[in-house]
Amino acid sequence: MKARKVAGCHKDECPAVYITDQGTALAQGTPVQGVEGVSSGPGELVVELPLDVLREAVRALEEEGATA
Numbered sequence: 001m002k003a004r005k006v007a008g009c010h011k012d013e014c015p016a017v018y019i020t021d022q023g024t025a026l027a028q029g030t031p032v033q034g035v036e037g038v039s040s041g042p043g044e045l046v047v048e049l050p051l052d053v054l055r056e057a058v059r060a061l062e063e064e065g066a067t068a
Contacts, residue, residue: 007057015049017057025057 001020008016008028018026029047032038040046 006060007053015047015053017049017053019061029053 001022003018003020003026005016005018008014014028015030016028018028020026027047027049029049032046032048035046038046
């Protein structure tokens with residue numbers, strides 16, 4: 001699998017969103033636990049991202065014409 005960053009800072013260690021060559025998205029952020037209203041399954045990890053990073057990712061995908 002290969003991924004390319006579509007949103008986030010230009011460093012490696014910060015919140016970011018990536019699109020893969022598999023047609024999926026990856027999120028890099030701070031792991032969180034015990035958030036009311038959120039339940040994750042075995043092997044799943046919930047991460048927190050600033051809303052600005054998600055907005056940037058949506059804009060980048062819209063500009064590319066990518067719809068999933």
